[in-house]
Structures are given as structure tokens and as C-alpha cells.
Amino acid sequence: MKVLKFGGTSVGNVESVKAVLGIVKSSYDEGEKPLVVLSAMAGVTNLLMRMAENAAERVPFDEDLKLLEERHFEVVKKLIAVKYQNPVFTRLKLMLNELEDILQGISALRELSLQSKDLIVSFGERLSNYMVSKIMEQYVEQVEFIDASHYIKTDSNFGHAHINEEVTNQLIQSLAHTHADKLLFVTGFIGSNENGRITTLGRGGSDYTAAIFGSVLRASAIEIWTDVNGMLTADPRIVKKAFSQPTLSYNEAMELSYFGAKVIYPPTMIPAFLKKIPIVIRNTFEPEFAGTVIQFESGKSVYPIKGISSIADISVINVSGSGMIGKSGFSGRLFTLLAREQINVVLITQSSSEHSITFAVHPDDATKAVQLIKTEFELELEANKLVLPTVENELSVLAIVGENMKRTPGMSGRLFHALGRNGINVRAIAQGSSELNISVIIEKENMAKALNTVHDAFFAELKKTLYVFNVGTGNIGATLFKQIHEQYDFLVENNDLEIKIAGISNSRKMLFNPEGIDLTDWRTTLENQGEVADLSNFVERMKAMNLPNCVFIDNTASPLPSTYYIDIFKSNISVVTCNKIANSGDYKQYKSLHDTARKYGVDFFYETNVGAGLPIVRVLKDLMLSGDRIVRIEAILSGTISYIFNNFTGDASFYEVVKRAQELGYTEPDPRDDLGGIDFMRKMLILARDAGHVIEPSDVDLGAILPQACLEATSVDDFYAALLKADQYFNALKEEAESQKKVIRYIGKLEDGKVSIALEMVDENHPFYALSGSDNIISFTTERYKERPLVVKGPGAGAEVTAAGVFADLVNVGA
Numbered sequence: 067m068k069v070l071k072f073g074g075t076s077v078g079n080v081e082s083v084k085a086v087l088g089i090v091k092s093s094y095d096e097g098e099k100p101l102v103v104l105s106a107m108a109g110v111t112n113l114l115m116r117m118a119e120n121a122a123e124r125v126p127f128d129e130d131l132k133l134l135e136e137r138h139f140e141v142v143k144k145l146i147a148v149k150y151q152n153p154v155f156t157r158l159k160l161m162l163n164e165l166e167d168i169l170q171g172i173s174a175l176r177e178l179s180l181q182s183k184d185l186i187v188s189f190g191e192r193l194s195n196y197m198v199s200k201i202m203e204q205y206v207e208q209v210e211f212i213d214a215s216h217y218i219k220t221d222s223n224f225g226h227a228h229i230n231e232e233v234t235n236q237l238i239q240s241l242a243h244t245h246a247d248k249l250l251f252v253t254g255f256i257g258s259n260e261n262g263r264i265t266t267l268g269r270g271g272s273d274y275t276a277a278i279f280g281s282v283l284r285a286s287a288i289e290i291w292t293d294v295n296g297m298l299t300a301d302p303r304i305v306k307k308a309f310s311q312p313t314l315s316y317n318e319a320m321e322l323s324y325f326g327a328k329v330i331y332p333p334t335m336i337p338a339f340l341k342k343i344p345i346v347i348r349n350t351f352e353p354e355f356a357g358t359v360i361q362f363e364s365g366k367s368v369y370p371i372k373g374i375s376s377i378a379d380i381s382v383i384n385v386s387g388s389g390m391i392g393k394s395g396f397s398g399r400l401f402t403l404l405a406r407e408q409i410n411v412v413l414i415t416q417s418s419s420e421h422s423i424t425f426a427v428h429p430d431d432a433t434k435a436v437q438l439i440k441t442e443f444e445l446e447l448e449a450n451k452l453v454l455p456t457v458e459n460e461l462s463v464l465a466i467v468g469e470n471m472k473r474t475p476g477m478s479g480r481l482f483h484a485l486g487r488n489g490i491n492v493r494a495i496a497q498g499s500s501e502l503n504i505s506v507i508i509e510k511e512n513m514a515k516a517l518n519t520v521h522d523a524f525f526a527e528l529k530k531t532l533y534v535f536n537v538g539t540g541n542i543g544a545t546l547f548k549q550i551h552e553q554y555d556f557l558v559e560n561n562d563l564e565i566k567i568a569g570i571s572n573s574r575k576m577l578f579n580p581e582g583i584d585l586t587d588w589r590t591t592l593e594n595q596g597e598v599a600d601l602s603n604f605v606e607r608m609k610a611m612n613l614p615n616c617v618f619i620d621n622t623a624s625p626l627p628s629t630y631y632i633d634i635f636k637s638n639i640s641v642v643t644c645n646k647i648a649n650s651g652d653y654k655q656y657k658s659l660h661d662t663a664r665k666y667g668v669d670f671f672y673e674t675n676v677g678a679g680l681p682i683v684r685v686l687k688d689l690m691l692s693g694d695r696i697v698r699i700e701a702i703l704s705g706t707i708s709y710i711f712n713n714f715t716g717d718a719s720f721y722e723v724v725k726r727a728q729e730l731g732y733t734e735p736d737p738r739d740d741l742g743g744i745d746f747m748r749k750m751l752i753l754a755r756d757a758g759h760v761i762e763p764s765d766v767d768l769g770a771i772l773p774q775a776c777l778e779a780t781s782v783d784d785f786y787a788a789l790l791k792a793d794q795y796f797n798a799l800k801e802e803a804e805s806q807k808k809v810i811r812y813i814g815k816l817e818d819g820k821v822s823i824a825l826e827m828v829d830e831n832h833p834f835y836a837l838s839g840s841d842n843i844i845s846f847t848t849e850r851y852k853e854r855p856l857v858v859k860g861p862g863a864g865a866e867v868t869a870a871g872v873f874a875d876l877v878n879v880g881a
């Protein structure tokens with residue numbers, strides 16, 4: 067047989083009682099008659115407690131009594147056919163009258179003993195079990211309501227009674243014998259002492275009742291029906307991806323519940339544990355879900371751990387001093403003292419030098435613990451053999467739990483890597499010698515981030531989420547959103563990667579949503595719901611959200627975002643940028659950006675700084691990392707200028723071709739940056755620096771394309787006006803090239819640490835002769851690629867290819 071135990075939420079109202087009936091009925095129909103243990107209706111135990119306390123203070127309790135009656139009567143009215151209702155009302159009413167008499171007695175005496183409290187709260191279970199048994203009677207024959215206080219015999223420790231196993235076992239066995247044909251509804255939580263006075267079993271009492279009946283009757287399983295899908299891998303309020311574990315060992319369940327998974331209270335499992343009876347946690351509101359089986363064996367799992375538990379609030383006390391070294395009795399004295407005063411020690415670590423002991427307690431106990439230590443070790447403190455104990459608050463504990471950790475090396479490495487990468491400082495560490503649990507103490511403000519990060523790190527088969535904060539929604543930014551939106555499902559399905567745009571800003575508006583901004587119509591949402599843009603505030607808000615796997619994308623052409631990169635890295639947030647400004651300012655800044663990113667273990671990706679989406683930065687980095695050295699770089703890296711000289715043919719005027727390049731999205735927001743050579747200069751500078759050279763913008767020998775009048779233009783409009791007038795100049799250039807059967811190319815070179823960019827005319831034998839569209843080309847001559855250079859060629863400008871490059875950088879963050 068099975069024991070089915072239903073908690074308060076499962077008997078909370080008409081609908082949930084219906085669900086309970088369905089579950090009991092289907093178990094009954096399967097042939098094995100279950101034994102059912104019910105808690106009081108949700109909230110009733112607290113209500114009874116309040117009534118008892120009120121009675122003792124002579125505060126009226128009749129309203130509460132009425133409420134109690136209504137809650138039960140309503141269920142009866144809805145779930146029992148009218149013709150059967152009367153006797154049920156009568157019996158419930160009798161119980162309620164008895165309760166009222168007791169409350170009146172308390173009121174008269176103005177005294178509420180623990181014994182009377184137990185008696186009063188016992189009505190909760192008695193009412194609910196009687197009521198549901200009567201409802202069940204309509205569907206199943208031979209149902210009986212059992213008041214467990216006649217069978218569970220305890221001592222007189224009211225509120226927290228201990229069971230007399232021998233007597234209890236005999237009584238339960240004889241009950242089973244005399245009621246073999248019946249479907250029993252047994253009150254959870256209550257027992258009675260040798261004088262027949264009602265007692266209660268303390269926290270988790272109904273689970274305990276189920277475990278006792280289950281173990282005495284050697285049940286095939288004890289099912290604990292609650293309102294969650296079993297024991298989850300982490301607190302689902304914090305970790306959205308938490309999922310129910312199919313199996314756990316008793317030890318794993320103990321560890322997980324000890325730290326927070328409030329589904330069951332571990333001591334109540336002991337009777338089942340001793341008899342190796344599986345406990346199954348199931349959801350009354352989702353009965354089709356198999357739930358979690360807690361059994362002797364841990365069970366097979368693809369994951370190295372079973373779950374992550376956490377305690378949000380903890381205080382840490384540090385005791386140190388020379389007096390502790392080599393003193394074998396010291397920790398014994400310390401922890402005996404704490405145990406004697408009922409201070410629960412959650413975690414202990416001791417340095418191997420034995421110079422200090424750190425332990426964690428509940429914050430409410432911290433001051434008392436310190437006081438106790440001061441008194442107990444007064445002599446040592448006076449003799450300076452011990453330093454005054456210190457307390458640190460606002461801390462949390464996070465623990466990874468699983469029996470399989472024993473057999474899997476690298477678990478702590480994975481834990482600390484995940485925490486470190488996200489900038490979460492670990493204050494103390496403890497690992498049980500059973501290797502069932504590795505616990506860390508961290509700052510409370512990092513708890514949510516830590517739980518999510520560690521969950522991602524250990525349940526890697528699940529999808530990882532990148533949280534993106536993007537500035538710049540122009541040509542590139544908007545195209546990137548379009549691409550992410552189109553690719554969303556593919557990434558989730560094929561790469562287990564989810565990208566959430568948690569923040570967007572352009573120069574006018576900004577918008578946040580940690581759940582991810584819907585990209586279907588982000589423009590309208592930003593416009594209608596966005597706040598006034600403020601970059602400094604944007605960065606602060608991003609930091610404050612403290613999200614795991616967080617990436618800042620700079621899709622602007624403005625110098626402003628780059629002033630925040632260092633601060634962003636220091637908050638352990640990666641940066642992806644197509645904006646070249648940060649890397650091409652003075653060398654000191656370049657160096658400091660790269661050093662900071664490395665120091666904080668975050669990514670700084672800028673593939674699109676050179677050749678848009680073409681793999682150039684990456685190729686150079688790989689060459690350098692693998693020990694190759696750059697001998698020479700020759701390149702065409704301005705997509706705009708490439709396009710212009712590839713299309714400045716026939717009748718088209720130079721002015722028209724430039725305009726077209728802008729319309730095609732090849733130019734910088736300010737086309738003077740392209741035609742003035744600044745953009746190309748930035749790219750060459752970045753390559754030279756990535757190749758290991760210390761070089762400043764002023765070191766670049768930059769040859770001009772434009773006549774003086776165009777260079778002097780002070781606005782984009784002036785520039786175009788000057789360009790219109792410069793037809794003569796460009797036509798002459800073109801004619802000169804054509805007459806020599808050559809083409810015009812703007813070519814950059816890096817050799818011997820020197821960078822130059824110049825306009826050249828090349829013939830058909832030159833490797834850069836045959837280009838079209840916005841093609842870029844780069845040839846790396848290196849120590850290894852000496853005879854024939856490594857060449858990368860293809861479209862080097864345009865929104866689609868650039869956004870794709872930013873996208874690729876993004877998905878590589880943290881990879």
C-alpha cells in the first residue's frame with residue numbers, strides 16, 4: 067500500500083479538495099488501497115493559534131470561529147450532495163462547539179498552556195479529515211475517518227512531542243488489522259500522551275505522521291502531495307530555469323531541504339529512511355507530473371550535481387587568535403557552548419594554521435553568540451590569546467549538492483570559475499568530507515546573480531541566457547535587433563542559448579526590462595514607454611540589475627560610451643562594440659581597456675572594428691596567440707572608399723558615388739570620417755596595436771584622398787557642397803589611372819611598427835586590383851605565412867554584415 071499525504075494548500079478550497087479526491091480515487095482504482103493523511107485546511111492552523119491567543123487575552127474570537135465554520139461548510143455545500151449534508155454539518159458543528167467551549171475555558175482562566183494550544187490546533191486536522199472522508203464516501207465504500215491521536219502515542223512535550231515507537235507501532239498495526247478493508251483518512255500532525263492528552267509533533271508534523279504510518283505498515287511509497295513539482299534544482303523564485311529533479315537520495319534531499327527547499331522537513335523522513343521506503347514529492351495541481359522520488363540511491367543523472375540550495379540571510383562570526391593554535395579543546399568548547407544555547411551553526415571553516423575559525427549562524431543568533439564567546443573565553447581575551455570575535459552581516463550561503471560530486475573532479479573549479487567570472491567574491495568556503503555539499507558564503511546582494519550563474523554552470527545542457535544592454539539603435543543597432551529576433555528560436559533550440567535584450571538606449575530614449583524587451587516592435591515600445599536617455603544612468607541601472615552573463619553593446623559612433631567601458635568591466639560585464647573609438651584613442655586607454663577586461667575575466671570583443679563582419683581581428687589574435695609574428699600587413703579597409711573607386715566609372719560623378727555609398731549604409735554616420743581617412747586610420751591603428759605595437763594616432767602617416775577645400779568643410783552639408791565642386795579633381799585622377807590601365811586604391815601598410823595609408827594606382831598584377839562592391843582585403847605576411855601571405859577578402863561595410871559580426875561576438879561572450 068501507499069501513503070498519500072496532502073498538505074494545507076491541497077485542502078485549501080473547493081477546487082483543491084476536488085483535486086485531492088481525484089488523486090485518491092485514481093490511486094484507489096489502481097487496486098492498492100492507499101492510506102490518506104491530510105493537514106488542516108490552508109491557513110487554519112494559524113487561525114486556530116490566533117483564536118487561542120486571543121481567548122487568553124479575552125479578545126473576541128467569534129468572528130474567527132465563524133470564518134472557520136464557513137471555510138469547511140462551503141466545501142461541504144459544494145462537494146456533498148444535499149441529501150447527505152445534514153449529518154456532516156451536525157458533526158462539524160459538534161466539533162466546533164467543543165472548540166468554542168475550550169476557548170471559553172481559556173478565556174475564563176486567562177491562561178493558555180502549551181497543552182491547551184495543542185488541543186486547539188488539533189481541531190484543524192480533525193475537521194479537514196472528517197470533512198474530506200465524508201466527501202469521499204460518496205464515491206468509495208468503506209471510508210473511515212481516523213483521529214491519529216488514538217494511535218500515535220507520545221511523551222508530554224507539548225508543541226514538539228516525541229513518539230513512543232513501541233506503543234505507536236502496536237496501535238497502528240492493530241488498526242491496520244481491524245480496518246484492512248477500509249480507506250482511511252488519518253489526521254496529520256497530532257498524537258496523544260499516555261494520559262490521552264492531545265499533543266502535536268512540531269514542524270513538518272503531517273509529513274511525520276505519513277512517514278510513521280508508512281514505515282510501520284511498510285508502505286511501497288509515501289507520496290507527499292504539495293503545490294510544487296517536486297524538489298527543484300534551485301529556488302524557482304530566483305532561478306527561473308530551476309527544474310524538478312526526478313530522483314534524489316535521502317542524503318541529497320536532506321542537504322537540499324536543510325538549506326532552503328522547503329518542500330519537506332528532513333527529520334520527518336527518518337522513519338522512511340530507516341526502512342528504505344521511497345518518498346515521492348508530487349504536485350496536487352499537476353498530478354500528471356511524476357515529481358521527485360527520494361530514495362536510498364542517488365539515481366542516475368546527466369548532471370554532476372542535484373541542486374543548489376541557499377540561505378538568503380546569514381551572519382558570519384570569526385574567532386581568531388594565537389591561543390587557538392594547537393589547542394585541541396578549543397573548537398569543542400566553542401561549539402558545545404553554542405549547542406548548549408541552541409544556536410544552530412550552519413557552516414564552519416577553519417584555516418589549517420588553526421589560527422582562526424569562521425562559522426555562520428542565523429542573524430538573530432549572532433549577537434548572542436558573540437556575547438557567549440566573550441563570557442566563555444574571558445580569560446583568553448584578557449590575556450590577548452584571542453581577538454574579540456567579529457560579526458559580518460548581509461551575507462548569504464549558497465551550496466551545491468549531489469552525491470555524484472564524489473566521483474567527478476573539477477566541481478569546485480567549476481563553481482568558483484562561474485562565481486569569479488561574474489565578479490562574485492567568496493567570503494568563506496566549506497566542503498563536507500562526504501563531498502555531498504560545497505558551500506560558499508557570498509554577499510547577500512549577489513545572491514540572485516550567483517544562483518543563476520551557478521545554475522547555468524552546472525546544468526549546462528539547459529539553455530544559457532545572455533542579458534544584453536545595447537546603446538545605439540541606428541543602422542547597425544536596428545539591424546542587430548532584427549537578426550537576433552529572427553535567430554532567437556534557432557539559438558534556443560540548437561545552441562541552448564537565449565538572448566534577452568534587457569536594456570536599450572539611443573541618444574533620446576532608454577528602456578529596461580530584465581525579462582527581455584520584445585523585439586517584434588521594440589521601436590514603438592522604446593518610443594512610448596522609454597525614459598529620457600542618460601548614458602550614465604543607463605550604465606548604473608545595468609550594474610544595479612546585477613544580472614548574470616551580462617553584455618554591454620556599443621553600437622554608436624559616439625565617444626561617450628567608451629568612457630564607461632572600464633567601469634563596466636570592473637562590474638564584470640563584457641563589452642561588444644563596433645565603435646572603433648575606444649581602441650583607437652591614445653595607447654594608454656587601449657592598454658588599460660584590455661588589461662582591465664583581462665583582470666576582471668570578462669570579454670572585450672570588437673571584431674567589427676576592422677573589416678566589419680570579416681574575420682580579421684580574430685585571425686590576428688589567433689596568429690599572435692599561437693606564437694606567430696606579423697612581418698607586414700597590407701590592406702584595404704575602408705569599405706566606403708573601396709566602393710567609391712570600384713564604382714567611380716563611366717559617367718557617374720564622384721559626388722554621386724559617395725552619396726550612394728552613404729545610402730547603402732557603408733559610410734560612417736559622418737562620411738568625412740571615411741573620406742578623410744580617419745576611419746581607415748583607426749582600423750590600421752587597432753591592427754598595429756593588436757599586433758603588439760605601441761603606437762599613437764599621430765604616428766600614422768595618413769595620405770589624403772580629398773582636395774584641400776573638402777578637408778576644410780566644417781559640416782556634412784558643406785562637405786557635400788565642396789565635393790560637388792571637386793568633380794574636376796576626381797575626374798583627373800580617374801583619367802590618369804585609366805590611361806595607365808590601372809585602378810585607384812587607398813592602401814594601408816604596417817611594416818616595422820610603422821603605419822602608412824596612401825592613395826595608389828595599381829595594375830592588374832597587383833593582388834588588390836580585382837575588387838568589387840565594398841570589398842575589403844587584407845594580407846598578413848608573418849613568420850609562418852612568409853612565402854605566400856594569409857589573405858582575407860570580402861564585403862567590409864554595410865549594416866547586415868556588420869550587425870552579423872556584432873552578433874557573432876555576442877554569442878561568443880563567455881564561450
Ligand SMILES: NC(=O)C1=CN([C@@H]2O[C@H](COP(=O)(O)OP(=O)(O)OC[C@H]3O[C@@H](n4cnc5c(N)ncnc54)[C@H](O)[C@@H]3O)[C@@H](O)[C@H]2O)C=CC1
Pocket residue numbers: 537538539540541542543571572573574599601621622623624626627644645646674675678705731732733734735862863864865868
Ligand atoms: N556601417 C558599417 O558598415 C559599419 C559601422 N560600424 C560602426 O557602427 C557604429 C554605428 O554606426 P551606425 O549604426 O551607422 O550609426 P547611426 O548613426 O545609424 O546610429 C548611431 C546610434 O547611436 C545612438 N547614439 C549616439 N550617441 C549616443 C549616446 N551618447 N547614448 C546612446 N545612444 C547614442 C544614436 O541615437 C543612434 O541610434 C559606428 O561606430 C560605426 O563605426 C562598424 C563597422 C561597419
Ligand SMILES: N[C@@H](CC=O)C(=O)O
Pocket residue numbers: 674675676677678703704705706707732733734740745862863864
Ligand atoms: N564606414 C566604414 C564601415 C566599416 O567600418 C567603412 O566604410 O569601411
Ligand code: NA
Pocket residue numbers: 673674675676677678679680681682683871
Ligand atoms: Na572584422
